[in-house]
Amino acid sequence: MNHTLTPDDHAPAAPPAVRVPAHVPLAHVVRGGVVEGVHHGSVVVLAADGTVEFAAGDIEAAFYPRSALKPVQAVAxxxxxxxxxxxxxxxxxxxxxxxxxxxxxxxxxxxEAAGLTEDDLRNVPDLPYDPAVRDAWLRAGRGPSRLAQNCSGKHAAMVMTARARGWSLENYLDPGHPLQWSVARAVEDLTGQGIARVTVDGCGAPLFSVSLHGLTRAVARIAAGAPEGHEGRVAAAMRDHPELVSGTTRDVARLMRAVPGLLAKDGFEGVQVAALPDGRAVGVKIADGADRARMPVTAAALLRCGLDPALLAPFARTPVIGGGREVGSLRAAGALAVESAALAAVIEGDGPDAAPRDRAQGGPEADPAA
Known part of the structure; x- marks a missing residue:
């Protein structure tokens, strides 16, 4: 059902339409010179003044941002x-x-700062997200826990806030709880639109449906926030501690380290947002939820923000392996084919007019359908 947020006089803007998104091809999986797979999706690039610089697919349909919404929740x-x-x-x-x-x-x-313990959390117990950390955890004989679940920081902050406000802790995940009303108001404020639907995220917290355009606008506002404001504080904390936002080996942390000033956050089901301090921003949704296509498409979209291709090249492709060696790659294509070609030239050390690599050597190949 449509979600009406406010028990008071707060009037949200119109929510995005709930429809089947009209996604378009955004990435090709090329093996041995043949397009083996195509990932569809939607992408938006915002200019510093907030206008849409580039868009492909359906950036106005309602969708679930998943964990890409966490910077907004932190501001809330x-x-x-x-x-x-x-x-x-x-x-x-x-x-x-x-x-x-x-x-x-x-x-x-x-x-501990709130006088609480893990027992006060209501997120779903889980094993660590990182495979190596999870394997070590299991070898030590440890099982799922609320603290190990990847959203425990958000949940710890939620119960800390509830304790500070004197709100009940047991039901802090109820969409009608004052804490969640506060989050919903911030989502509407920063995205500039109403919430189309409310459901439950994987961790158990309420999940608000907005549009890809709205989500990207919200993250742009956070990235460009004044240092003394709530938005600016969240942006600075994420930029200064990218490994805490994700993990030591995660691509999001590496991207933030590689691009000065960049704020980036991923989400399950192929969602990625990234924004610069001047408000330039990109939002990506991969239709089939494939994580492997998320970063190559994001890198190509960021190129439209005027970033140095050399900074983005390490994130622009995913190798395709056959027989233990590289026989192709996954790269942005379709609406982002020009950007993908520019990044490929940097990756392969070739100019735009250089001859393709020898395919008999099994090296990275140009996308024949780009």
Whole structure:
């Protein structure tokens, strides 16, 4: 059903339309010179003044941002009274963390600062997200826990906020709880649109449906926020501690380290947002939820923001392996074919008019359908 947020006089803008999104081809999986797979999706690039610089697919249909919404939720919690013990704790509030010890320790610090424990969390118990960390966890005989679940930083910040405001803790995940009303108001404010639907995210928290355009606009506003404001604080914490926002080996942390000033956040089902301090931003949704297509498409979209191709080249392709060696690649294509070709030239050390590599050597190949 449509979601009406406000018990008071707050009037949200019109929500995005709920429809089957009209996604378009955004990435090709090329093996041995043949397009083996096509990933559809939608992408939007915003200029510094907030206007749409480029769009492909359906950027106005309602969709679920999943964890890409966490920077917005972090701003909402600060507005509602969150007092994180330090900026690392604020970064973890916006995190989908890997379950490394630093992540668990920071979540504990949030809880301890509020006089709470892991038992006060209501997120779903889980194993660490990072495969290597998860394997070590299991070898140590440890099972699923609420603290190890990748959203524990957000949940720790939620109960800390509820405790500070004197709100009930047991039902803090109820969409009608004052905490979640506060989050919903911030979602509407920063996206500039009403919420189309409310459901439950994987961790158990309410999940608000907006459009890809609205989500990207919200992240752009956070990235361009004044340093003394709530938005600016969240942006600075995430930029300063990208490994806390994701993990040591994660591509989102590497992207933020590679591009000065970039704010980036991923989400399940192929969602990615990234924004620069001047408000330039991109939003990506891969239709089939394939994580492998998320970063190559994002890198190509960021090229439209005027970034140096050399900074983006490490994120522009995913190798396709056959017989233990590279026989192709996954790269942006379709509406982003020009950007993909420019990044490929940097990756392969060739100019735009250079001859293709020898395919008998099994090296990276140009996309024949780009």
């Amino acid at each position: 919690l600060l507005r509602a009274g969150l007092l994180p013990p330090d900026e690392e704790a604020l970064a973890l509030t916006a995190a989908s963390h890997s379950g490394e010890e630093r992540h668990l320790a920071t979540a504990r610090r949030i809880l």
